[in-house]
Amino acid sequence: MKSVLPKLGWVALAVLGAISLAVVALSRGESISALWIVTAAISVYLIAYRYYALFIAKRVLSVDAKRLTPAVKYNDGLDYVPTNKYILFGHHFAAIAGAGPLVGPVLAAQMGYLPGVLWILAGVVFAGAVQDFMVLFISTRRDGRSLGDLIKSELGPIPGVIALFGAFMIMVIILAVLALIVVKALTDSPWGAFTVAATIPIAILMGIYMRFIRPGHIGEISIVGFVLLMGAILLGGQVAASPTWAPYFTFDGKQLTWMLIGYGFVASVLPVWLLLAPRDYLSTFLKIGTILGLAVGIFIVSPQLQMPALTKFVDGTGPVWSGSLFPFLFITIACGAVSGFHALISSGTTPKLLENETHAPLIGYGGMLMESFVAIMALVAASCIDPGVYFAMNSPAAVIGKTAVEASQVISQWGFVVTPDVLTQTAADVGEKTIISRAGGAPTLAVGMAHILHQVVGGKAMMAFWYHFAILFEALFILTAVDAGTRAGRFMLQDLLGTFVPHFKRTEALVPNLVATGLCVTAWGYFLYQGVIDPLGGINTLWPLFGVANQMLAAVALVLATVVLVKMKRQRYAWVTVVPTVWLLACTLTAGWMKVFDASPKVGFLSHAAKFSAAAARGEVLAPAKSVEQMQQVIFNDYVDATLCAIFIFVVVSITLFGIRAIVLALRSDKPTAKEVDYGSGVATQVF
Amino acid sequence: MFKDLARMGEYLGQAARMMVGQPDYDTYVQHIRTTHPERRPMSYEEFFRERQEARFGGATGKCC
Numbered sequence: 001m002k003s004v005l006p007k008l009g010w011v012a013l014a015v016l017g018a019i020s021l022a023v024v025a026l027s028r029g030e031s032i033s034a035l036w037i038v039t040a041a042i043s044v045y046l047i048a049y050r051y052y053a054l055f056i057a058k059r060v061l062s063v064d065a066k067r068l069t070p071a072v073k074y075n076d077g078l079d080y081v082p083t084n085k086y087i088l089f090g091h092h093f094a095a096i097a098g099a100g101p102l103v104g105p106v107l108a109a110q111m112g113y114l115p116g117v118l119w120i121l122a123g124v125v126f127a128g129a130v131q132d133f134m135v136l137f138i139s140t141r142r143d144g145r146s147l148g149d150l151i152k153s154e155l156g157p158i159p160g161v162i163a164l165f166g167a168f169m170i171m172v173i174i175l176a177v178l179a180l181i182v183v184k185a186l187t188d189s190p191w192g193a194f195t196v197a198a199t200i201p202i203a204i205l206m207g208i209y210m211r212f213i214r215p216g217h218i219g220e221i222s223i224v225g226f227v228l229l230m231g232a233i234l235l236g237g238q239v240a241a242s243p244t245w246a247p248y249f250t251f252d253g254k255q256l257t258w259m260l261i262g263y264g265f266v267a268s269v270l271p272v273w274l275l276l277a278p279r280d281y282l283s284t285f286l287k288i289g290t291i292l293g294l295a296v297g298i299f300i301v302s303p304q305l306q307m308p309a310l311t312k313f314v315d316g317t318g319p320v321w322s323g324s325l326f327p328f329l330f331i332t333i334a335c336g337a338v339s340g341f342h343a344l345i346s347s348g349t350t351p352k353l354l355e356n357e358t359h360a361p362l363i364g365y366g367g368m369l370m371e372s373f374v375a376i377m378a379l380v381a382a383s384c385i386d387p388g389v390y391f392a393m394n395s396p397a398a399v400i401g402k403t404a405v406e407a408s409q410v411i412s413q414w415g416f417v418v419t420p421d422v423l424t425q426t427a428a429d430v431g432e433k434t435i436i437s438r439a440g441g442a443p444t445l446a447v448g449m450a451h452i453l454h455q456v457v458g459g460k461a462m463m464a465f466w467y468h469f470a471i472l473f474e475a476l477f478i479l480t481a482v483d484a485g486t487r488a489g490r491f492m493l494q495d496l497l498g499t500f501v502p503h504f505k506r507t508e509a510l511v512p513n514l515v516a517t518g519l520c521v522t523a524w525g526y527f528l529y530q531g532v533i534d535p536l537g538g539i540n541t542l543w544p545l546f547g548v549a550n551q552m553l554a555a556v557a558l559v560l561a562t563v564v565l566v567k568m569k570r571q572r573y574a575w576v577t578v579v580p581t582v583w584l585l586a587c588t589l590t591a592g593w594m595k596v597f598d599a600s601p602k603v604g605f606l607s608h609a610a611k612f613s614a615a616a617a618r619g620e621v622l623a624p625a626k627s628v629e630q631m632q633q634v635i636f637n638d639y640v641d642a643t644l645c646a647i648f649i650f651v652v653v654s655i656t657l658f659g660i661r662a663i664v665l666a667l668r669s670d671k672p673t674a675k676e677v678d679y680g681s682g683v684a685t686q687v688f
Numbered sequence: 689m690f691k692d693l694a695r696m697g698e699y700l701g702q703a704a705r706m707m708v709g710q711p712d713y714d715t716y717v718q719h720i721r722t723t724h725p726e727r728r729p730m731s732y733e734e735f736f737r738e739r740q741e742a743r744f745g746g747a748t749g750k751c752c
Contacts, residue, residue, distance in 0.1 A: 077715060077719035078711065090707050215733040216735075216737075218704075272740060272744040280744075284707050284708050
């Protein structure tokens with residue numbers, strides 16, 4: 001009896017999940033409640049965790065409760081601390097959750113909610129969560145070493161350097177695309193620009209307090225910081241309404257770009273306690289709080305989905321981003337389904353805090369399921385607003401024009417009937433002059449969140465507050481990611497350059513610091529600027545590059561996991577990592593190839609360059625260029641993007657080949673060859 | 689009941705600090721006292737600063 005009851009419970013859950021999924025997948029023409037999606041997702045997560053994650057833990061990896069983890073072995077109360085598993089879950093989740101799962105699903109909603117939901121669920125269960133969990137396990141068994149180090153020791157030194165270089169390039173693209181999202185959200189928005197600018201003095205105040213007044217008291221000053229932030233949002237409304245002050249905070253895209261580049265440089269060379277750390281605390285707490293709040297909001301309001309399950313844009317003609325469902329949907333939603341960047345976190349601080357190997361499934365697999373749920377919520381938020389408003393916000397001005405009248409005409413022709421009044425009214429509701437062509441996901445998500453949250457707290461009058469709260473919440477942790485990322489990129493770069501010029505390895509020396517920081521800022525600043533001046537919105541170009549890069553890193557991590565499985569002589573379970581690796585390689589290599597070589601100038605960089613070259617030869621000037629020099633600039637940018645894409649393809653193909661070589665060598669050996677540290681004693685760890 | 693609530697609050701505080709990379713100070717002090725009795729544990733202030741530097745001193749950035 002005892003063993004039957006729980007099983008019956010799981011069967012009931014499976015039935016509930018199947019019914020919800022059927023409702024989500026099969027309803028056509030009538031709108032459904034978002035709760036169906038949420039129920040389907042939670043059922044899938046629970047079943048996947050109970051059956052697949054524990055299967056991987058017990059059968060595939062044989063996690064060993066008696067084996068010493070680095071946290072126990074090297075316990076120093078600082079870097080290595082055996083940590084309660086729920087507390088570590090929070091730490092790990094806070095480290096992996098960022099803007100990615102909030103933006104990708106919003107962009108993917110142009111094809112309808114169904115493809116996004118299905119990919120998020122299937123991707124996380126079979127690829128994303130598997131990757132995070134396996135890398136955590138592999139790193140834990142190797143003294144908590146980093147991904148680059150793991151690749152070096154299991155695949156060889158050359159793939160190690162290639163992976164390090166690939167990770168740096170991915171970092172550059174991530175920073176550029178994140179910064180672009182902020183620029184898109186704050187352009188011509190004095191309210192948004194004021195509140196985001198206000199975070200800098202607030203953070204500095206917190207930093208000084210924690211350094212000198214009451215050192216280390218995070219809680220009290222974070223509450224003060226939060227109250228000041230809310231005050232800044234309210235004051236921002238006054239600023240935007242004031243004819244004297246509003247112009248001081250009204251910036252165009254280029255101005256914001258230069259401000260962000262300057263800010264990124266300064267913030268990443270300042271001492272961390274002054275600006276970076278306090279803002280990180282604020283943004284982490286705000287992020288977790290808002291995610292929980294949004295979940296509660298969705299449960300209370302249970303909004304109806306306005307977006308159809310599938311739109312006609314599944315054929316690849318959509319205005320938000322170009323390209324067909326396969327492969328582009330699978331790179332548009334990266335984080336939330338599978339994110340290679342997590343491999344860096346799972347081999348960062350988390351393995352050094354893991355108390356016991358048996359906690360790895362909860363933290364690695366479970367943490368990623370949680371991130372996936374954030375992606376589901378973002379998709380719900382984007383799908384519960386009027387589709388006409390969605391397309392007005394996310395389509396480039398080059399396609400729908402600049403006024404509400406033009407935009408509503410074009411969008412209504414697509415079959416999403418919307419009046420100009422609705423567009424201007426929505427803008428007025430959220431306290432903005434216009435919402436047209438605010439690409440990048442963040443503003444759309446903010447409208448969606450405001451739509452949900454104002455029904456819980458405050459009513460219509462609070463909609464503008466909630467919109468700017470959501471913008472602030474995203475901008476805050478994106479900016480934290482930008483300066484933390486610039487810093488991390490600087491260390492990566494110094495490490496890379498140090499391989500050739502040893503002096504560069506000295507991270508405390510001023511000249512290498514400034515040079516590496518400058519290079520890093522220039523690299524992402526270049527792509528950011530290019531994105532900002534692009535008449536198609538830039539997200540069009542940069543987001544696919546980011547998606548390709550991020551998924552390729554995931555493929556690299558899964559290749560590593562496959563190699564380790566074979567080296568452990570567990571190749572009969574290798575399908576667990578081989579299947580998602582093959583899928584990711586298929587998506588990313590196809591997408592990467594198409595981005596470089598596709599004949600359509602909307603998709604392929606080279607054909608876009610050819611189109612502009614041909615026009616330039618005829619003496620014509622095509623938008624966005626306004627002169628012959630700018631035509632040359634557009635062509636040059638196309639070649640840079642194509643080269644970058646080709647570099648990503650090279651990185652992933654070469655590491656896959658090195659992986660295959662390592663697998664063949666491991667199969668030839670008649671005993672396990674995985675380079676795990678000993679059961680009890682181990683070597684001192686080297687971390688970069 | 690109140691004891692449970694107090695413990696709950698303690699856990700939540702620890703979880704919140706760990707989210708921003710600050711491990712538990714009492715655990716650290718206890719660790720030093722039991723395993724390295726000859727060493728003087730850092731004061732809370734020193735500990736806090738050391739951890740703050742460590743969190744942002746490496747090549748692992750924030751996630752996207």
